[in-house]
Amino acid sequence: MAGILGIYLFDERWDVYNFGVFGLMALQHRGQETVGLEVFGKSRGKIEGEGLVDQVLVNNKTAGHICLGAVSPYPASNGEIQPIRLSENVSLAIDGKILRIDGYQWDPTLSYEGNLRRALEGDSVEEIQEFFSRCRGGFSYIALNGKPEMVAGRGDLGVKPLVLGKMGFEGGIVSSESCVMDIIGERVPISPAENIEPGEVRIFTPLSAHAERLRNCSRRAYCSFEYVYLARPDSYINEIPVYRVRRKIGEVLAEEGRVEADVIIGVPETAVPFAMAYSNSTGIPVEKGFELTGRRVRSAMKPNQIERLKGVQLKLNVISEAVRGKRVVLIDDSVVRGNTLANIVYLMKEKGAKEIHVRIGSPHIVSHCPFGVEVPPEDELIGRHLPEEKIAEVVGADSFRYLSIDGLVEATGLKFDDLCLGCFNGNYPEV
Amino acid sequence: MKVLLVGGAGREHAIALTLARSVHQPRLYCLSEMVNPGIKKLVDSSRGEYFRGDINDPGHVANVAEEVGVDFVFVGPEEPNFHGVPDRLEEKGIPCIGANRAVSELEMSKASMRDLQWKYKIPGRLWYKKFRTYEEAIPYIEEYADSIALKPARQAGGKGVKVIEDFQVYLQEDKRRVKREHAESIVKEYMRGYEDTEYRLLIEERVWGPEYTLHCFTDGRTVLPMPVVQDNKHAFDGDLGMETGGMGSVSCGMNLRYGIDDERSIITEEEYKRSVEIVRMMIEAIQRETDKKYHGVVAGQMMLTSVWGPTVIEMYSRLGDPEAANVLTMLRTDLVEICEAIIGERLNTIKAEFDDRAVVVKAVCPEGYPSKRDLARGHPVRISVDNGTGSILWASADLVDGRVLTGGSRIVECVGTGSSIPEASSVAERLCGAVSLEDGWKVFHRSDIGSEKFMERRIALANMAREIYQYRERKGLLGKRMMWIPGKGLVEVG
Numbered sequence: 072m073a074g075i076l077g078i079y080l081f082d083e084r085w086d087v088y089n090f091g092v093f094g095l096m097a098l099q100h101r102g103q104e105t106v107g108l109e110v111f112g113k114s115r116g117k118i119e120g121e122g123l124v125d126q127v128l129v130n131n132k133t134a135g136h137i138c139l140g141a142v143s144p145y146p147a148s149n150g151e152i153q154p155i156r157l158s159e160n161v162s163l164a165i166d167g168k169i170l171r172i173d174g175y176q177w178d179p180t181l182s183y184e185g186n187l188r189r190a191l192e193g194d195s196v197e198e199i200q201e202f203f204s205r206c207r208g209g210f211s212y213i214a215l216n217g218k219p220e221m222v223a224g225r226g227d228l229g230v231k232p233l234v235l236g237k238m239g240f241e242g243g244i245v246s247s248e249s250c251v252m253d254i255i256g257e258r259v260p261i262s263p264a265e266n267i268e269p270g271e272v273r274i275f276t277p278l279s280a281h282a283e284r285l286r287n288c289s290r291r292a293y294c295s296f297e298y299v300y301l302a303r304p305d306s307y308i309n310e311i312p313v314y315r316v317r318r319k320i321g322e323v324l325a326e327e328g329r330v331e332a333d334v335i336i337g338v339p340e341t342a343v344p345f346a347m348a349y350s351n352s353t354g355i356p357v358e359k360g361f362e363l364t365g366r367r368v369r370s371a372m373k374p375n376q377i378e379r380l381k382g383v384q385l386k387l388n389v390i391s392e393a394v395r396g397k398r399v400v401l402i403d404d405s406v407v408r409g410n411t412l413a414n415i416v417y418l419m420k421e422k423g424a425k426e427i428h429v430r431i432g433s434p435h436i437v438s439h440c441p442f443g444v445e446v447p448p449e450d451e452l453i454g455r456h457l458p459e460e461k462i463a464e465v466v467g468a469d470s471f472r473y474l475s476i477d478g479l480v481e482a483t484g485l486k487f488d489d490l491c492l493g494c495f496n497g498n499y500p501e502v
Numbered sequence: 503m504k505v506l507l508v509g510g511a512g513r514e515h516a517i518a519l520t521l522a523r524s525v526h527q528p529r530l531y532c533l534s535e536m537v538n539p540g541i542k543k544l545v546d547s548s549r550g551e552y553f554r555g556d557i558n559d560p561g562h563v564a565n566v567a568e569e570v571g572v573d574f575v576f577v578g579p580e581e582p583n584f585h586g587v588p589d590r591l592e593e594k595g596i597p598c599i600g601a602n603r604a605v606s607e608l609e610m611s612k613a614s615m616r617d618l619q620w621k622y623k624i625p626g627r628l629w630y631k632k633f634r635t636y637e638e639a640i641p642y643i644e645e646y647a648d649s650i651a652l653k654p655a656r657q658a659g660g661k662g663v664k665v666i667e668d669f670q671v672y673l674q675e676d677k678r679r680v681k682r683e684h685a686e687s688i689v690k691e692y693m694r695g696y697e698d699t700e701y702r703l704l705i706e707e708r709v710w711g712p713e714y715t716l717h718c719f720t721d722g723r724t725v726l727p728m729p730v731v732q733d734n735k736h737a738f739d740g741d742l743g744m745e746t747g748g749m750g751s752v753s754c755g756m757n758l759r760y761g762i763d764d765e766r767s768i769i770t771e772e773e774y775k776r777s778v779e780i781v782r783m784m785i786e787a788i789q790r791e792t793d794k795k796y797h798g799v800v801a802g803q804m805m806l807t808s809v810w811g812p813t814v815i816e817m818y819s820r821l822g823d824p825e826a827a828n829v830l831t832m833l834r835t836d837l838v839e840i841c842e843a844i845i846g847e848r849l850n851t852i853k854a855e856f857d858d859r860a861v862v863v864k865a866v867c868p869e870g871y872p873s874k875r876d877l878a879r880g881h882p883v884r885i886s887v888d889n890g891t892g893s894i895l896w897a898s899a900d901l902v903d904g905r906v907l908t909g910g911s912r913i914v915e916c917v918g919t920g921s922s923i924p925e926a927s928s929v930a931e932r933l934c935g936a937v938s939l940e941d942g943w944k945v946f947h948r949s950d951i952g953s954e955k956f957m958e959r960r961i962a963l964a965n966m967a968r969e970i971y972q973y974r975e976r977k978g979l980l981g982k983r984m985m986w987i988p989g990k991g992l993v994e995v996g
Contacts, residue, residue, distance in 0.1 A: 235740065281946060
């Protein structure tokens with residue numbers, strides 16, 4: 072996955088660099104390993120590097136009224152830092168994965184980017200649009216050519232999100248999530264951004280901005296993990312407020328995994344709304360259970376175990392007064408391998424918690440996502456191999472329960488068939 | 503009966519069509535810079551004549567009117583008003599529908615309009631500041647101006663307005679720089695050639711809410727309000743992109759209903775009444791101030807804001823374009839009779855009747871409009887449907903040797919009618935699809951205007967603004983703004 076951003080302003084007097092920086096900061100939760108920002112003005116310049124947005128984009132060496140940027144959870148050693156160069160003139164920021172391209176024979180000796188480069192012919196708006204219409208998979212993209220013209224769209228299935236916002240009479244902003252518009256866009260009462268529909272393409276040229284609908288895509292496969300974990304709670308994904316889903320997940324958990332307890336604690340940041348809703352519907356008080364040391368990072372997205380544990384231990388120092396002598400319902404968003412969870416349970420017991428009942432705001436993860444959500448190989452997934460009672464023993468909890476798949480679907484308010492639940496049931500949409 | 507129409511855009515085509523359907527069957531004459539193919543047809547079929555010429559030269563307009571021996575002149579656009587065309591006609595004893603130089607100040611000087619509104623304490627007044635020079639404005643922009651609209655202090659063909667929301671302090675430096683640079687270009691570029699106003703630059707507070715235009719006929723004594731129309735200024739779909747003269751407009755009933763038999767509306771009946779009252783007060787104020795009678799059309803370009811409810815953004819001294827196509831399509835009363843009543847100052851004897859039908863107007867523009875008009879000009883136009891019904895109005899188009907060439911602005915305005923705005927929108931949408939350029943240069947229009955989603959969003963926005971202004975009203979805070987300036991104390995405006 073990644074967080075992608077394109078800003079297209081018509082008035083050449085603007086310098087969008089800072090808009091790019093703060094826009095990417097609003098997407099930082101979608102990727103914390105690499106950052107890239109390419110600015111188009113009188114000339115074209117790119118700043119990229121490993122680290123967080125405010126570590127990489129430190130000085131404005133480039134100016135222009137249009138920009139393309141991305142944050143990514145993949146280390147630079149795994150591939151090129153986005154936005155990637157597709158051809159001499161075309162740059163691309165992409166969230167998700169293209170699995171195949173109609174009319175193109177994938178060359179396994181080439182890198183992923185190498186295949187995309189070979190398959191793309193031409194750099195006009197029409198050619199870029201045509202290229203992405205042949206791409207199959209789960210992805211959203213923003214591409215810019217040298218003119219510069221911007222093309223942005225979502226794959227047919229709509230797996231990855233993409234929204235359009237605006238800046239008054241000045242231009243438009245395309246990004247993975249609507250929270251970007253709150254941070255750098257015009258504050259529009261009602262809704263901050265417009266959902267870009269699967270199969271819809273948004274085109275910006277110096278003379279126009281318009282939508283094109285290449286074909287009607289009726290099959291939907293919205294990534295359910297966006298609602299559970301990936302997206303920010305202040306964003307709308309497919310026009311649904313993420314926070315609403317998270318609150319509902321907490322309510323469903325309270326029904327499905329009801330237990331006698333004294334206190335509810337959510338693991339920051341993602342699981343906090345689950346815990347609040349669980350508390351509101353059971354009447355059991357919610358407490359702040361942890362304090363953070365250092366910079367806020369998404370520990371689960373770290374590429375290796377040491378980094379993840381480091382993240383967890385620094386992020387999650389248990390506040391003993393909140394748990395001592397109490398029966399705790401500990402709510403987390405997901406369990407991948409279980410070892411960071413085990414660490415948290417251990418720390419909490421050490422601080423005097425009497426009982427710990429773990430509740431997870433998502434179903435068990437059983438499968439590796441082909442569309443690029445960071446899920447490790449299947450033999451590492453605890454939920455694929457062990458039943459709930461066994462996991463409780465492994466992590467040292469008194470009880471352990473996942474959210475059911477039906478419960479998740481209910482919480483999103485979407486139809487079962489419109490969601491991709493592949494990481495929880497192994498069924499991915501055909502591409 | 504002979505009528506001379508001054509102006510040749512989409513608005514004037516709409517006026518010509520409405521005059522042509524009068525029972526008085528006037529002979530139509532037209533004077534404009536380009537030959538509008540639609541008006542030309544009506545002129546020819548009524549055995550009138552089309553004159554190509556300068557509409558802003560009072561002497562020239564008066565000569566044409568005298569030569570023809572017209573019964574009255576109908577001035578379409580604003581510039582002839584600013585140049586005193588109606589005044590000259592009056593001197594010569596030629597009746598005219600058009601605001602004279604003095605009263606058209608309402609539109610011409612955006613600064614005077616605000617002065618007047620504050621002096622007479624007319625509701626819906628925005629907080630503003632006017633400047634004679636760019637330098638005068640700089641300290642102000644640096645220190646105070648957050649979310650503001652920067653405007654040329656004079657009506658400059660609808661160009662040069664920039665609205666910048668400057669709320670996020672982390673982006674403030676970039677926004678202030680653009681504000682400064684734009685303020686400079688307003689004074690140095692957009693106002694170039696307009697030497698008739700003392701003030702050059704106007705800064706107003708930025709407000710939000712649904713916009714709407716309320717037109718009224720007036721003879722200086724009676725005010726006859728028309729249905730409210732919503733115009734859409736952004737160039738591209740989804741209210742995105744540069745400001746234009748207007749990409750399309752919607753109307754239904756007097757207060758922007760969703761459909762004929764629909765309870766939903768953008769403006770309530772009460773808000774409609776208040777808006778009429780505001781426009782009436784503006785007319786009264788400008789007449790008192792100038793001691794001149796207002797004969798013609800006046801319009802409030804309004805917004806339903808959270809601060810005031812109905813709020814004046816700008817005033818028009820003529821029919822809006824493309825809004826003219828909405829109100830004139832809906833008008834059931836004979837326009838010639840209305841004009842004669844205005845001239846005779848007996849508008850109180852006329853009952854203006856309007857159709858309840860939904861009307862959606864969509865402009866089709868050549869690429870390049872509005873920012874690079876040179877690129878948009880001179881392309882041959884093709885319309886692939888029979889336009890016998892007059893539902894496609896010619897706008898910025900010039901009939902040259904039997905061919906129609908783009909003039910650089912909106913080419914045509916497609917008029918759809920129906921029982922609801924979305925229904926009328928799809929009719930207009932079909933008509934838009936019939937317009938293309940023979941040389942393959944691209945055209946664009948806004949497909950979202952009048953769609954269901956569009957209407958729902960506008961209604962939701964109105965509801966949000968309404969909730970806030972009604973709350974303020976209950977608290978006695980309507981139009982009041984309070985600021986605590988540390989060290990200075992409480993500052994109240996309003």
